[in-house]
Amino acid sequence: MREKPTRSWVMHVDFDSFFASVEKALNPKLMDRPVIVGAGVIASCCYVARAHGLHNGMPLSRARRLCPDVVILEGSQPTYRAVALKIFDLLREVSPNVETFLDDAYVELTGTERLYGAPIQIGDWLRKRVRAETGLPLTVGIGSSRMVARLAGKGAKPDGLGYVPPGDESDFVGRFPIRDLPGVGFRYGDILERLRIRTIADLRNMPLEALTDLFHSHGEILYRRCRGEDTAVVEEREVPKSISRESSFHVNTADRKEIDGMLFYLSERAARTLRQLGLEARTVRTRVRYGGGGSEAMARSLTVPTDQHAPLFEKALTILDRIYGRREALHLVGVTLSGIRMANGRQLDLLAQDEADREEHLNDALDEVRDRFGYSAVVAGKSLDLLGKLEQNDYGFVLRTPSLTK
Amino acid sequence: MRVEPIQERIKVRADFEGAKVTPLLFLRNGQKHRVLKVNLRWEDREGGRKLYYFSVSVESGDVYQMHLDSADLSWHLDFVMLES
Incomplete structure (x- = not known):
């Protein structure tokens, strides 16, 4: 007897x-x-x-002016992380295939209907269960692909459930602004809007040849996505445009040991994320913000992309030496890695190969120890200068304002 | 709204029904504080120790954070949230 093909279902949880x-x-x-x-x-x-009128990224001083009654809290990253993990565990009750990020997740629901009912019932159950266990609102989007599920949730926020029935993907996706199409960032969005393409449906009027002329191979991906087809979204998602790690100091500081130690730690975390995702980066950007206001930043590229901490930190430190010119305490330091691609091959300089191998083995060993015993099991290099200045937990140093990967 | 650190070890009467622990009442500075509601509970680790955290509202209307350390089953009052 021929089996009915299993319909594909993905749930996005935000x-x-x-x-x-x-x-x-x-x-x-x-x-x-x-x-x-x-x-x-x-x-x-x-x-x-x-x-x-308040929104993410707004300076607090402006927030206070717009809303004098606003309650401002510094928050607790360890608490948020623990609560997120609690919710992710609930997601795993319905599917073993859960891909998690900082505050959202994709859940593969294909084939779960027989056990748990229709996907929309699962979404509804999950929202109620999370509210009962944590008191937190959740937005759920359900569709035949990651892209459609994510857009379904976007249309239902906040605290809602969005569902796109099979066959309706194209119409549904078409209504969204062009910048909501995955793969359309700031630059492509500007180009398309100048061509008077404002919605995803508008993009369907552009022939494939025109899109590939503009955006090369990416044009074909956009051609298919604007029609509601999911295309290599997983790979796209796994190659972020940049990975940033930055934090402000608990007390503004001009102590170079502390500043260098923080930069070492942040670049170490960023490099580890590269390795975890199977990526390497070519460009390093260091940023500082002064205690009295004002900031400086500079980016430089490496000769060869890498996922190894030492060359990334060396570049970040060189940049810091160039941009940290004022005799003034710093409020914040950060590092951004970009020019990211899937890791492939090693440098061709045979003389440097031995050193590169040793570095790689050391980083692999460190990653393994930290995976087993927690990040703080090993504190290395200039990060040692942060001991005694910052609290630690299993996830590493407790930073004042840890940033999110973009 | 501000957070006032406390970081004291305290005595707690708790319910251990099933696999869930629920604080009911704690003693601090000779005063009993009855827990009206556990607002949120979560877990974290420090090395091999598991810590069970609770945010609780008490009879007086104050909100406290406390945790139970699984290593020695001691209770700790972390902080209280106060109106500025």
């Missing part, structure tokens, strides 16, 4: 204004108040605060 929502769950007195989490700028903004 934690609405996550940090601010956790703070409200921790303290019910905050429920109806405008709450933001951040230090310097808003990292997370609840919907009550958004109604006053």
